[in-house]
Amino acid sequence: MDSEKKQQRYQRLYKQIQDLILKSSNNPISNMATINAVLYHKMEYFFWCGFYLLQDGKLQVGPYQGSLACINLAKGTGVCQAALEQQTNLVVPDVEAFPGHIACDSRSKSEIVIPLRNRENKLVGVLDVDSKELDSFDVVDATELEKIVRLVYFPEG
Numbered sequence: 001m002d003s004e005k006k007q008q009r010y011q012r013l014y015k016q017i018q019d020l021i022l023k024s025s026n027n028p029i030s031n032m033a034t035i036n037a038v039l040y041h042k043m044e045y046f047f048w049c050g051f052y053l054l055q056d057g058k059l060q061v062g063p064y065q066g067s068l069a070c071i072n073l074a075k076g077t078g079v080c081q082a083a084l085e086q087q088t089n090l091v092v093p094d095v096e097a098f099p100g101h102i103a104c105d106s107r108s109k110s111e112i113v114i115p116l117r118n119r120e121n122k123l124v125g126v127l128d129v130d131s132k133e134l135d136s137f138d139v140v141d142a143t144e145l146e147k148i149v150r151l152v153y154f155p156e157g
Helices: 003-024 028-042 078-086 139-150
Strands: 048-055 058-065 090-092 110-117 123-131
Touching: 003 028, 003 139, 028 048, 028 058, 028 139, 058 078, 058 123, 078 090, 078 110, 078 123, 090 139, 110 139, 123 139
Parallel strands: none
Antiparallel strands: 048 058, 048 123, 090 110, 110 123
């Protein structure tokens, strides 16, 4: 999918997710579940889509769509922990080339991780998206997913 088409799709999905959340949710966990369901079913290259949340200093799986997830992600390893520690979006074109990658499902080939901040601007977790294809994610995914992730705590936009 070319960048312009991808951006247009994300913009439609943002509006759909925002409308769903504003209409019926006041709960961040419900918002995460809604985001996952919409993205997983509308973005054909999303093989796994879910949130990992900080619990007692470690990342634990939260709402997700896809194959069985790793429940706990060890501190200091993996793309999710790296994004959290660096406090930035991470796009990984080939997960096998990422030092310390955690293979929850061996079919995952590329990954994008977006940090999640609450209303107090505190890091509370990450959105993790995997693809079965190499090099599936780019700057458009990073920019647009960052906007969508903000809807968890800021549904008004």
